[in-house]
Amino acid sequence: AQSVxxxxxxxxxxxxxxxxxxxxxxxxxxxxxxxxVQYPNQGLQLLLKYTTGATLVKGINGFEAEFKKSETSFHLxxxxxxxxxxxxxxxxxxxxxxxxxxxxxxxxxxxxxx
Amino acid sequence: xxGVTQTPKFQVLKTGQSMTLQCAQxxxxxxxxxxxxxxxxxxxxxxxxxxxxITDQGEVPNGYNVSRSTTEDFPLRLLSAAPSQTSVYxxxxxxxxxxxxxxxxxxxxxxxxx
Numbered sequence: 001a002q003s004v005x006x007x008x009x010x011x012x013x014x015x016x017x018x019x020x021x022x023x024x025x026x027x028x029x030x031x032x033x034x035x036x037v038q039y040p041n042q043g044l045q046l047l048l049k050y051t052t053g054a055t056l057v058k059g060i061n062g063f064e065a066e067f068k069k070s071e072t073s074f075h076l077x078x079x080x081x082x083x084x085x086x087x088x089x090x091x092x093x094x095x096x097x098x099x100x101x102x103x104x105x106x107x108x109x110x111x112x113x114x
Numbered sequence: 115x116x117g118v119t120q121t122p123k124f125q126v127l128k129t130g131q132s133m134t135l136q137c138a139q140x141x142x143x144x145x146x147x148x149x150x151x152x153x154x155x156x157x158x159x160x161x162x163x164x165x166x167x168i169t170d171q172g173e174v175p176n177g178y179n180v181s182r183s184t185t186e187d188f189p190l191r192l193l194s195a196a197p198s199q200t201s202v203y204x205x206x207x208x209x210x211x212x213x214x215x216x217x218x219x220x221x222x223x224x225x226x227x228x
Contacts, residue, residue: 009154042221042222043206044206044219046216052214090156100164101162101172102217103159104149104156105156106155106156107154
């Protein structure tokens with residue numbers, strides 16, 4: 001079964017600084033990878049999803065993710081953090097192993113300092 | 115569009131009580147699922163359904179029952195609530211059974227079992 005590891009349960013950046021949230025997945029061909037964002041007291045919403053053949057995937061709100069098959073990574077970045085980016089971010093992978101499932105990482109809470 | 119609607123938003127139960135968490139979607143999605151979210155553990159899949167009349171277990175199915183009599187509704191039943199079931203529950207739906215389709219989430223039900 002697939003697994004997803006997010007490094008760092010909390011990340012703190014200053015407004016305007018680079019955001020980097022790390023995600024590694026267990027090897028599978030092909031991987032079906034997603035990033036979701038959760039704002040307080042809300043459900044998760046899709047930030048971006050991996051498209052087969054792409055190395056850089058663009059999402060909403062200026063976020064993008066780089067797929068590196070050799071490192072089994074799908075890290076999320078944003079060049080300049082905004083206060084409104086403060087939320088929890090989840091990396092996820094979909095698989096079919098005796099049934100269709102989407103497996104989530106433990107999440108990374110992003111704090112943005114003024 | 116209402117999307118995925120969950121009721122109630124909050125619920126407090128005593129140990130041993132039963133209840134049903136409701137989930138409805140108006141997007142004609144074939145796939146529906148229930149997750150629980152606990153601090154530091156991300157989202158864990160409880161049960162899912164790939165269409166009306168078809169359900170299957172996820173990672174943590176014990177203590178929960180589901181049924182899918184219509185495409186729109188996917189209720190989650192707790193037969194005898196336990197304190198370990200204190201959590202935030204999310205219902206999610208997805209178009210088709212394609213691996214790279216994103217999940218659409220409801221806003222969650224916060225359940226406390228005393």
